[in-house]
Amino acid sequence: xxxxxxxxxxxxxxxxxxxxxxxxxxxxxxxxxxxxxxxxxxxxxxxxxxxxxxxxxxxxxxxxxxxxxxxxxxxxxxxxxxxxxxxxxxxxxxxxxxxxxxxxxxxxxxxxxxxxxxxxxxxxxxxxxxxxxxxxxxxxxxxxxxxxxxxxxxxxxxxxxxxxxxxxxxxxxxxxxxxxxxxxxxxxxxxxxxxxxxxxxxxxxxxxxxxxxxxxxxxxxxxxxxxxxxxxxxxxxxxxxxxxxxxxxxxxxxxxxxxxxxxxxxxxxxxxxxxxxxxxxxxxxxxxxxxxxxxxxxxxxxxxxxxxxxxxxxxxxxxxxxxxxxxxxxxxxxxxxxxxxxxxxxxxxxxxxxxxxxxxxxxxxxxxxxxxxxxxxxxxxxxxxxxxxxxxxxxxxxxxxxxxxxxxxxxxxxxxxxxxxxxxxxxxxxxxxxxxxxxxxxxxxxxxxxxxxxxxxxxxxxxxxxxxx
Amino acid sequence: xxxxxxxxxxxxxxxxxxxxxxxxxxxxxxxxxxxxxxxxxxxxxxxxxxxxxxxxxxxxxxxxxxxxxxxxxxxxxxxxxxxxxxxxxxxxxxxxxxxxxxxxxxxxxxxxxxxxxxxxxxxxxxxxxxxxxxxxxxxxxxxxxxxxxxxxxxxxxxxxxxxxxxxxxxxxxxxxxxxxxxxxxxxxxxxxxxxxxxxxxxxxxxxxxxxxxxxxxxxxxxxxxxxxxxxxxxxxxxxxxxxxxxxxxxxxxxxxxxxxxxxxxxxxxxxxxxxxxxxxxxxxxxxxxxxxxxxxxxxxxxxxxxxxxxxxxxxxxxxxxxxxxxxxxxxxxxxxxxxxxxxxxxxxxxxxxxxxxxxxxxxxxxxxxxxxxxxxxxxxxxxxxxxxxxxxxxxxxxxxxxxxxxxxxxxxxxxxxxxxxxxxxxxxxxxxxxxx
Ligand code: B12
Ligand code: SF4
Numbered sequence: 001x002x003x004x005x006x007x008x009x010x011x012x013x014x015x016x017x018x019x020x021x022x023x024x025x026x027x028x029x030x031x032x033x034x035x036x037x038x039x040x041x042x043x044x045x046x047x048x049x050x051x052x053x054x055x056x057x058x059x060x061x062x063x064x065x066x067x068x069x070x071x072x073x074x075x076x077x078x079x080x081x082x083x084x085x086x087x088x089x090x091x092x093x094x095x096x097x098x099x100x101x102x103x104x105x106x107x108x109x110x111x112x113x114x115x116x117x118x119x120x121x122x123x124x125x126x127x128x129x130x131x132x133x134x135x136x137x138x139x140x141x142x143x144x145x146x147x148x149x150x151x152x153x154x155x156x157x158x159x160x161x162x163x164x165x166x167x168x169x170x171x172x173x174x175x176x177x178x179x180x181x182x183x184x185x186x187x188x189x190x191x192x193x194x195x196x197x198x199x200x201x202x203x204x205x206x207x208x209x210x211x212x213x214x215x216x217x218x219x220x221x222x223x224x225x226x227x228x229x230x231x232x233x234x235x236x237x238x239x240x241x242x243x244x245x246x247x248x249x250x251x252x253x254x255x256x257x258x259x260x261x262x263x264x265x266x267x268x269x270x271x272x273x274x275x276x277x278x279x280x281x282x283x284x285x286x287x288x289x290x291x292x293x294x295x296x297x298x299x300x301x302x303x304x305x306x307x308x309x310x311x312x313x314x315x316x317x318x319x320x321x322x323x324x325x326x327x328x329x330x331x332x333x334x335x336x337x338x339x340x341x342x343x344x345x346x347x348x349x350x351x352x353x354x355x356x357x358x359x360x361x362x363x364x365x366x367x368x369x370x371x372x373x374x375x376x377x378x379x380x381x382x383x384x385x386x387x388x389x390x391x392x393x394x395x396x397x398x399x400x401x402x403x404x405x406x407x408x409x410x411x412x413x414x415x416x417x418x419x420x421x422x423x424x425x426x427x428x429x430x431x432x433x434x435x436x437x438x439x440x441x442x443x444x445x446x447x448x449x450x451x452x453x454x455x456x457x458x459x460x461x462x463x464x465x466x467x468x469x
Numbered sequence: 470x471x472x473x474x475x476x477x478x479x480x481x482x483x484x485x486x487x488x489x490x491x492x493x494x495x496x497x498x499x500x501x502x503x504x505x506x507x508x509x510x511x512x513x514x515x516x517x518x519x520x521x522x523x524x525x526x527x528x529x530x531x532x533x534x535x536x537x538x539x540x541x542x543x544x545x546x547x548x549x550x551x552x553x554x555x556x557x558x559x560x561x562x563x564x565x566x567x568x569x570x571x572x573x574x575x576x577x578x579x580x581x582x583x584x585x586x587x588x589x590x591x592x593x594x595x596x597x598x599x600x601x602x603x604x605x606x607x608x609x610x611x612x613x614x615x616x617x618x619x620x621x622x623x624x625x626x627x628x629x630x631x632x633x634x635x636x637x638x639x640x641x642x643x644x645x646x647x648x649x650x651x652x653x654x655x656x657x658x659x660x661x662x663x664x665x666x667x668x669x670x671x672x673x674x675x676x677x678x679x680x681x682x683x684x685x686x687x688x689x690x691x692x693x694x695x696x697x698x699x700x701x702x703x704x705x706x707x708x709x710x711x712x713x714x715x716x717x718x719x720x721x722x723x724x725x726x727x728x729x730x731x732x733x734x735x736x737x738x739x740x741x742x743x744x745x746x747x748x749x750x751x752x753x754x755x756x757x758x759x760x761x762x763x764x765x766x767x768x769x770x771x772x773x774x775x776x777x778x779x780x781x782x783x784x785x786x787x788x789x790x791x792x793x794x795x796x797x798x799x800x801x802x803x804x805x806x807x808x809x810x811x812x813x814x815x816x817x818x819x820x821x822x823x824x825x826x827x828x829x830x831x832x833x834x835x836x837x838x839x840x841x842x843x844x845x846x847x848x849x850x851x852x853x854x855x856x857x858x859x860x861x862x863x864x865x866x867x868x869x870x871x872x873x874x875x876x877x878x879x880x881x882x883x884x885x886x887x888x889x890x891x892x893x894x895x896x897x898x899x900x901x902x903x904x905x
Pocket of ligand 2 (some may be wrong): 013014015016017018020021022023024025029030042043045443461465
């Protein structure tokens with residue numbers, strides 16, 4: 001972004017305070033543009049009225065993120081990468097999570113390809129109200145044979161609608177792949193100093209995003225990017241090479257830092273998303289597959305934190321994938337938004353007067369963890385989210401946002417009457433709030449049972465302790 | 470197949486191709502041009518396919534038009550541009566570019582270097598000392614070399630405690646002897662330091678008297694010659710007394726007393742550190758301002774010299790608040806480098822907290838909808854590795870850890886980025902065809 005104050009953006013707005021955008025004033029809208037929660041398209045007059053066309057174009061130029069945004073694939077599952085404006089997440093937030101693509105080799109047999117693609121496409125992990133998912137498939141032309149590659153690309157495309165990366169340095173092979181993935185907008189990997197002309201032409205011909213690759217050579221990388229940009233290619237991704245171990249890995253890390261710093265500092269010729277290849281961990285001669293997988297996860301972690309926008313990975317072991325997807329989520333969570341649900345009484349399943357009553361806090365991580373632990377195990381219940389200003393159980397007990405009075409308040413506000421709405425007058429409380437038990441018995445005049453410390457253990461606990469004796 | 474055509478035809482042909490760059494070129498007149506040898510010049514697709522030749526051709530048109538005084542107004546090189554837009558191949562030569570980026574000018578304040586452990590040269594009995602801090606940039610950045618590598622201290626407890634299965638199987642036979650436990654950590658698991666946690670002193674656990682707990686500290690100091698950190702039970706009433714007694718029996722060894730915090734008598738801990746020659750761990754909970762406040766109090770109110778302070782801004786596990794812990798550390802380190810001298814201290818992480826995340830210890834997901842989580846014995850260590858490595862990148866120096874595999878990987882990862890691990894170079898140029 002070339003501007004950083006609402007006042008600067010305000011100059012380009014209609015300044016009528018018409019309110020169509022849902023904000024009371026154009027100035028308020030301008031500040032939403034600056035924090036990137038709104039887009040210019042959210043101001044109808046600016047977009048519709050011809051007289052603003054010039055201002056709109058100028059404003060969009062000023063608001064464009066420092067790092068170019070590139071879209072891979074089509075439709076709902078398209079992967080958007082890049083688009084960042086800052087070097088540290090607390091300065092704003094990072095946009096567009098690092099995308100995790102997993103490899104498929106074209107020399108695998110068809111059944112194996114289908115099985116692996118399904119495994120990648122189906123992998124999911126519930127977290128804070130959503131599923132963490134994997135993002136795409138990188139098809140490697142290991143065979144070097146255009147026909148084989150095209151067949152593999154076709155098979156992958158028939159099996160999933162996840163976006164694709166087509167990997168080969170041979171333009172003929174890439175072309176065969178592009179033909180097999182028509183209209184899928186795959187990412188082309190890669191143009192290097194030897195094949196750049198042919199690959200660049202393919203990118204133009206098929207209108208697809210393309211990776212420029214130069215191993216540990218930032219001058220060449222920038223040269224390639226500049227040449228492509230000059231030829232009218234906008235969707236460029238940078239591959240500075242990812243060396244898996246030793247000094248080579250340190251150099252790779254340094255390259256990622258340098259490229260991103262230069263891009264954010266305004267060097268537009270290198271301000272593109274970066275591709276990391278933790279995959280190369282498998283080329284480092286690490287014999288034990290668990291160790292190789294761990295090392296791949298280590299590399300993925302380094303480049304999730306330091307500026308990898310898209311990664312090609314290999315290990316689909318849950319012990320590799322789970323921490324990788326959680327770290328991406330960690331680094332890309334918007335630090336500006338309080339992660340809370342509304343304080344209210346929620347029904348999980350179809351509770352009746354016999355069903356148990358639980359409470360938890362309205363911190364999203366806490367609430368969704370508890371809710372999904374209960375729902376997934378088919379327990380029908382009443383679940384009260386006490387408004388603790390979005391703080392988890394343990395911290396809220398320590399910080400005073402979770403007290404017996406607060407809990408009573410929450411019951412009252414949600415119009416839930418323990419004496420009428422259920423027939424047992426019992427509340428099950430989080431194990432980590434055990435110290436509130438006495439106070440709660442007084443304030444709710446109900447029977448209070450202390451549940452387990454971790455809500456994952458509620459099902460087991462229920463077997464022993466419910467219905468309440 | 471020679472064919473005659475007029476320049477107007479050619480203009481029309483180009484304009485039909487929706488080529489912006491040619492718009493300025495309006496050539497009129499009835500000059501006849503022989504396109505012989507170029508194939509069917511009237512077919513736009515073919516013209517496009519002719520590529521470079523078309524560019525040359527267009528240049529010719531321009532020159533011819535110029536000769537005849539037609540309003541083209543473009544010289545040779547400029548004419549090439551419209552022509553280049555014509556055909557698919559838009560590339561001629563690489564456009565050379567040099568990459569350059571500046572170092573950070575505002576990272577002007579170095580982090581304090583702190584020594585843990587006294588060797589005989591300093592009047593102690595440690596075989597070596599450990600140094601943390603001294604950075605002038607974010608960790609592993611090219612702006613300035615990192616003077617000291619990351620260090621790992623492995624936990625020892627003064628009693629048998631409940632541990633995740635994957636952790637426990639490494640320590641089961643030494644868990645009743647803190648000395649043996651410490652030895653195993655150093656000899657087999659490559660610990661740079663040992664942390665002895667005196668948790669049995671908690672009134673709600675065994676209420677071991679401070680004096681007796683101090684004997685465990687002596688036992689550990691005799692069993693190993695690496696520097697040690699001494700932790701209490703976390704009970705704010707009892708910890709000051711326990712740590713003071715431990716500090717006394719460890720006099721002159723320059724241990725790290727863990728921890729001074731705002732909710733206990735930090736002054737008593739600071740006093741013990743100064744009297745018996747130790748360092749202080751300044752622990753706050755995920756709040757940069759509290760961290761500043763406690764550091765300020767330790768320095769101004771308790772007169773702890775800067776070279777004896779390490780901070781623990783709290784570690785939350787991956788998926789359990791690491792976003793807070795990571796950013797808290799990164800902000801602290803950036804503020805320090807930019808001159809906030811209440812924060813210019815090395816940092817320590819209770820990385821072991823990673824074992825609190827359910828993903829690291831639960832047999833499987835409690836949710837039926839989740840994909841299979843796979844064997845937990847492999848999940849736990851990597852959870853600890855990723856939690857620690859993330860914080861290493863945020864600026865953490867010292868890691869309190871538990872699982873030997875996690876220790877090994879964290880060390881390898883951080884020392885690789887530090888630059889001290891040299892391995893056979895790996896040729897990655899053909900990764901696409903790699904056998905995996
Ligand atoms: C992240 C964190 C914070 C974040 C909180 C972010 C947030 N929105 O909640 C911030 C930075 C704000 C914070 C601040 C503080 N924190 Co804090 N924080 C943590 C940390 C690292 C993780 C907590 C967490 O999110 N856990 C994950 C959630 C999902 O857990 P949960 O809410 O408890 O839910 C689980 C269980 O309770 C149970 N459960 C939940 N609901 C229910 C319901 C039923 C019926 C059942 C059966 C079970 C159940 O299952 C859930 C899943 O496992 C912990 C340390 C740790 N444990 O690693 C310290 C910790 C909780 N914090 C602590 C403290 C002291 C504080 C502060 C008071 C520090 C200070 N001096 O400023 C402040 C208080 C702030 C406030 N309350 O206003 C202490 C609490 C000590 C204690 N037990 O008394 C801890 C344990 C750290 C420590 N070891 O000292 N903290
Ligand atoms: S819609 Fe546009 S013109 Fe109307 S108030 Fe919002 S920003 Fe101003």
